[in-house]
Amino acid sequence: MSHSRDTMVKSCPMNGGDDEYSYTKNSMFQKETISAAKEIIDKEIAQKLDVKNPLFASSSSSFRIADLGCSVGPNTFIAMENVIEAVKHKSLPPKRPYFAAGVPGSFHYQLFPTSSLHFIHASHALHWLSQVPNEVVDENSPAWNRGKIFYLSAPEEVGKAYAAQFAKDVGMFLDARATELVSGGMLVLIIGSFRNEISPSHTLASVLFDLLESTLLDMAKEASLN
Known part of the structure; x- marks a missing residue:
């Protein structure tokens, strides 16, 4: 998205429908x-x-x-x-x-x-x-x-x-x-x-996102090798 109102804003909507991958x-x-x-x-x-x-x-x-x-x-x-x-x-x-x-x-x-x-x-x-x-x-x-x-x-x-x-x-x-x-x-x-005294690395969401990042990077590397 852009900070300029004169610039078209890129839309990134969630998945529609009602299948297993839908929002x-x-x-x-x-x-x-x-x-x-x-x-x-x-x-x-x-x-x-x-x-x-x-x-x-x-x-x-x-x-x-x-x-x-x-x-x-x-x-x-x-x-x-x-x-x-x-x-x-x-x-x-x-x-x-x-x-x-x-x-x-x-x-x-x-x-x-x-x-x-x-x-x-x-x-x-x-x-x-x-x-x-x-x-x-x-x-x-x-x-x-x-x-x-x-x-x-x-x-x-x-x-x-x-x-x-x-x-x-x-x-x-x-x-x-x-x-x-x-x-x-x-x-x-x-x-x-989360509270200020809690490190982001100690939150469940951060651990899950870190794992997701690792998985996506491995998939990208595998695709580039193929």
């Missing part, structure tokens, strides 16, 4: 996370979503929800159903009509009009970067990640390059959402993390 059949962890977060989100909506705030109520006669970074399959519908049910208990009439729309574009930039959304949800999406850090693909950079797919055993500069890119992307994401949310609206983010 639908390989996103149980994401689904369970959405279910686990339901109680917390319900509580926050009940306690903090200020639908009676004059600025909030005057923004529109409609209640607008966005699920950013949603992939293919049923997970986004489950997440949005949970949000709608929670908001119903707060303010929405039970027989109110609902309309859905898909909006293309990168969530690192503004996607919706200013002060147009009342609730924004993003689950297991914000870890995707807008682009590979330039330093990682620059042969003259100490962060050049030659012959590597993952950063675990790469030079320290590689990890720092990815961390800097992530910080920049998160800043862009939050700036865009701050513009889109109405006063009194709510933003819910679900994203994987």
Whole structure:
């Protein structure tokens, strides 16, 4: 992806369909996370979503929800159903009509009009970067990640390059959402993390990715020999 809005953004969607390699059949962890977060989100909506705030109520006669970074399959519908049910208990009439729309574009930039959304949800999406850090693909950079797919055993500069890119992307994401949310609206983010005192090399995800990298590199070498 590019940081310029004038440049076409490369799309890398998940596998569609419902076969064994589809995202639908390989996103149980994401689904369970959405279910686990339901109680917390319900509580926050009940306690903090200020639908009676004059600025909030005057923004529109409609209640607008966005699920950013949603992939293919049923997970986004489950997440949005949970949000709608929670908001119903707060303010929405039970027989109110609902309309859905898909909006293309990168969530690192503004996607919706200013002060147009009342609730924004993003689950297991914000870890995707807008682009590979330039330093990682620059042969003259100490962060050049030659012959590597993952950063675990790469030079320290590689990890720092990815961390800097992530910080920049998160800043862009939050700036865009701050513009889109109405006063009194709510933003819910679900994203994987680990505590500062835990080394990345000690996390299960890192071990699995390191193993995957080794496997892919071996396959690439075998293909080049053939």
